[in-house]
Each structure stands twice: as C-alpha cells, then as structure tokens.
Amino acid sequence: MTIRIERVGSEAAETVLVSVERLLRELGEEGEEAGVRDHAELARVWREEEPRCLALLAIDERGDCVGALTLVETFAIYAGGRHGIINEMYVAPEQRSAGTGARLIAEAAAVGRERGWRRIEVTAPEAPRWSRTRAFYERQGFVFAGPKLKLPLR
Numbered sequence: 001m002t003i004r005i006e007r008v009g010s011e012a013a014e015t016v017l018v019s020v021e022r023l024l025r026e027l028g029e030e031g032e033e034a035g036v037r038d039h040a041e042l043a044r045v046w047r048e049e050e051p052r053c054l055a056l057l058a059i060d061e062r063g064d065c066v067g068a069l070t071l072v073e074t075f076a077i078y079a080g081g082r083h084g085i086i087n088e089m090y091v092a093p094e095q096r097s098a099g100t101g102a103r104l105i106a107e108a109a110a111v112g113r114e115r116g117w118r119r120i121e122v123t124a125p126e127a128p129r130w131s132r133t134r135a136f137y138e139r140q141g142f143v144f145a146g147p148k149l150k151l152p153l154r
Helices: 011-032 037-047 100-115 128-139
Strands: 002-007 051-061 065-076 081-091 119-121 141-146 148-152
Touching: 002 011, 002 100, 011 037, 011 051, 011 065, 011 081, 051 100, 065 100, 081 100, 100 119, 100 128, 128 141
Parallel strands: 081 119
Antiparallel strands: 002 051, 051 065, 065 081, 119 148, 141 148
C-alpha cells in the first residue's frame, strides 16, 4: 500500500484530533489526563499558534489518514535554542511495522532541518507495556535522555 506524508496546519484539525483521540484511547489511563477535548476550541488555538505548530499526516491510497504526528517549535537554552517537540504520534495498528511511523519521523526531521532546529524531543510512555514504543524511537535515532528522548539533528 502506498502512503504519502503531508504537512498540514489547523485546516486539518479535525483529522488530526481524531487520530490523537485514537492514540489517547490506546494509552488508556496514561492518556486520561487530557479529559474531554473541545475540537472547535483546539482548532482555534492551533490557528493562533501557526506556523509554530503543525502536523504530519500519513495518507493511504484511498485517502484515509492512517497516521498522524503533531510537532511544535519551542525554545530552550539547554537545547541550544529553537528545537522541536513531538507531542503526539499515532499510527493505525494495520500500518505498524510497515514503515509509516519511520516516515512520519523522517518528515519531522526534515521540518526541523529546514527550520534550523538542533534537535527534536519526544516523551514516550514509561510503563513497561510501552517498551516497544521507546525502542521504535531509538531505532529512529533518538537518544534516551531521562524522561525524554531526543533526536540530534546536527
């Protein structure tokens, strides 16, 4: 199956929000702190935060979203200035181990390089049942750094 990765903004908020809600359901109790999400309000806030915030969508040949990654630009002295944070990433179960997640990460890294970031960070769930998730990020080049993983871009 052919998958394309698209960079999107708040105009695709509903598609991104549905994917993130799938992720949060899968996280179970680890995702419960998000509570009920007001899609209209989240889309409004996202519009205010553009272009600092964007999402990447994995779209299959039928036009269905089979993966999503949200990415935000931030600043920290410890990170050497501007850098990115992956806040959420979801890949549909049927697309896992098919390279879709790796393609989303590769596109996030391309965004970071274009914007001059020094790295991208991601926080992976700490529960033992998520060890495969942490291992996935490490296979993509992220380095374990305490509660966060980081992907050096230079």
